[in-house]
Amino acid sequence: MNAPTFTMASAKMPDGPRITAQAHAQPWRKWAEPALRDQWQKLAEGASTPNPFFEPWYLLPSLAAFDQAGDVQIVSVEIGGDLIGLMPLKPSRRYGRWPFPQLSAWLHANAFLGAPLVRNGYEAMFWQALLDWADAAPSVGQSLFLHLPAMPLDQPLTRILFDLCSATGRTAGLVMREERALLQSSLSPDQYLEAALPGKKRKELRRQHARLTEQGQLAVDRRHDASDLAEWTEAFLALERSGWKGRAGSAMASADETATLFRNALGEAARLGKLERLALTLDGHPIAMLVTFITAPGSFSYKTAFDESFARFSPGVLLQRENLALLQREGVSWCDSCAAPDHPMIDSLWTERRAVGRISVAIGGLIRRTLFKQLLALELGRNPTGITR
Structure with a gap:
């Protein structure tokens, strides 16, 4: 060929x-x-x-x-x-x-x-x-x-x-x-969450958020530029590898080829203005992280990871609650989850399907x-x- x-x-x-x-x-x-x-x-x-x-x-x-x-x-x-x-x-x-x-x-x-x-x-x-x-x-x-x-x-x-x-x-x-799950709606983030989750589940998320704040200084870090990108990328690779994907050998850091691809992709996406990084931090340390590629009029939820030692607080779900801000991002009308069908977490939160x-x-x-x-x-x-x- x-x-x-x-x-x-x-x-x-x-x-x-x-x-x-x-x-x-x-x-x-x-x-x-x-x-x-x-x-x-x-x-x-x-x-x-x-x-x-x-x-x-x-x-x-x-x-x-x-x-x-x-x-x-x-x-x-x-x-x-x-x-x-x-x-x-x-x-x-x-x-x-x-x-x-x-x-x-x-x-x-x-x-x-x-x-x-x-x-x-x-x-x-x-x-x-x-x-x-x-x-x-x-x-x-x-x-x-x-x-x-x-x-x-x-x-x-x-x-x-x-x-x-x-x-x-x-x-x-x-x-x-x-x-697979898709995020697409004219609702505000709060309205969307109310429509997607029953009141009991929303109450549980509020409780988990409150309990997590008792563990230290909780913050949401959202970035659209390349500031501290190298450090952020390495933190993501380490966090993903520390969890079940690392044990299964499917984390991006499990192989040199995928780790290099991840670093290069985030760097190039940031250079082109196509990268959104979202992290939930506790005392400055990430406990949940999310990478989204922006390709107007759509976007793609590329990779996510969370610290399993905080699993009882559902940090990944709490981060996805913050990610609903995509609904109000100018120029973006939908986000493809890139998730497997019937994904136990994102399917319960994002109600549309692709x-x-x-x-x-x-x-x-x-x-x-x-x-x-x-x-x-x-x-x-x-x-x-x-x-x-």
């Missing part, structure tokens, strides 16, 4: 001439060049579906940590040299436990959304060019289908993909759907498309309601 490949897709715009979109695949390291990286970041700022995990400041360090072999390519789509869309893709010889070759959007354990970055209004052009490329590119090999994990099902970007597949006779299927799912799409010629259609029907069962033809 080292040679750049191209395909073309064209469409007539409502008030103008026919324009052509060009899909281009390159090794991801090429996109570390300053000029390309600047184009990429500009695309992210105007993307119809925000996704910090595919922005250059997060994706490039992720690839450096987890794709040292350089198997991942960045597939970009351009119109007249202007970048309109981009996503990382990697071929695989297996699909879960099955030996089915497929081409997949590249994610890792600390990337929580798979939506490509696409300029608003150009979604159909992007998908058409990407699918045309996947049909014909030699680097795709014998992949039977394109697999898109963690796609936001509530976004026009995803609906347009299904509409395009239906209109062009290309089989596509939603092979998994789940919901649907995400895995989507598989036919690519290639008649033989590959026929095989994929059969495989998809087997995966979805005898009555595959999630298929478009």
Whole structure:
């Protein structure tokens, strides 16, 4: 997958001439060049579906940590040299436990959304060019289908993909759907808390807060800049590692690669004005911490940690109570929890839900498309309601 490949897709715009979109695949390291990286970041700022995990400041360090072999390519789509869309893709010889070759959007354990970055209004052009490329590119090999994990099902970007597949006779299927907590409301933080939690639970939180203040000087520290960022980052890594994630080996500090990614991501997000840090401190020491990436008009609750020795006071929940201030932050209308479905804490506090799912799409010629259609029907069962033809 080292040679750049191209395909073309064209469409007539409502008030103008026919324009052509060009899909281009390159090794991801090429996109570390300053000029390309600047184009990429500009695309992210105007993307119809925000996704910090595919922005250059997060994706490039992720690839450096987890794709040292350089198997991942960045597939970009351009119109007249202007970048309109981009996503990382990697071929695989297996699909879960099955030996089915497929081409997949590249994610890792600390990337929580798979939506490509696409300029608003150009979604159909992007998908058409990407699918045309996947049909014909030699680097795709014998992949039977394109697999898109963690796609936001509530976004026009995803609906347009299904509409395009239906209109062009290309089989596509939603092979998994789940919901995770979302914060989105016109209510004030106090009104939201009252609506989300019963009076008994709110009373318990007030009691826990009062008892915690008896332990020392309790304070809330909210930062949007890079002040003392290095010290704050190391404190978070230590706090997360001290808890159950550290014992399970899943804390960011449990491996050099994830610790480095965390440090780099927070530094770059702060530089771009995309970082919010929130901490609950007792006598100046953090007992609960939260990292949020700001990607207007949305945001993403990236990582949280709390001191388990204070668990009886629910410091993580108390911190999330303070985090409801996001409802009043200018330019931000929602926050994706990035949490697992049915999360015992955040699901009880955030009442909205975001649907995400895995989507598989036919690519290639008649033989590959026929095989994929059969495989998809087997995966979805005898009555595959999630298929478009």
